[in-house]
Amino acid sequence: MENDLVRLRIEKYEEEVWQFNGDGGKHTPRYEHFLVGRFLTTSVVYFSAMQNTMANLWQPLGRVLISYIGEKTYLFKFYHKLDIDRVINGALWNFNNHLLLSRIY
Template sequence: MEDDLVNKWKKFSLTAEESEGVTIPARKNEGIREIESLCLVGRLLSKRPYNFEAFRNTMIGAWRLTKKPDIKKVGEQLILVQFFHRIDKQRVMDGSPWSFDKQLLILKEYDGDT
């Protein structure tokens, strides 16, 4: 069976059209760019564990935004905050530094790779 596959593979060839290849556009979706522009990534400057739900609720209350942001844990130490209005995101950035349970919250712009 193995020899049969090897022989078939040796006879394999592409047509002229198949040899041209396929072009896939490298452009990012505008909707994704807009979402990324409304996000911040952050972490608490602490190695000790914390209650994520308490953190989330405390930050939402402290920030007093137009619409509640979506706050997700994206790693052991990282959080992702998605805002729904630029003004809300700017309010949080302008109001920093923020803290939770006496631990500093570090926030920065999300660039899609962070």
């Protein structure tokens, strides 16, 4: 195997970059329907309780994936446009009386 590796050479054809799109050239964004939110509180926010409560409040048609980013900040990924629109246009959201500030991405 070492002998095979020693004989490897870069040819001019190997410098070309080829890109393939499996969708026939139609590019769809990988990141859509995201909210980044932060709770205004000095208290501890218990992730699993917040996750269950927010999912129950929002009752998404698709689903919502909630990830902890840090410092009481969370990433909310919605899998249906109607779900994120309903959350954005809905009431002010809170968990345990801690206001959720959010920004769409």
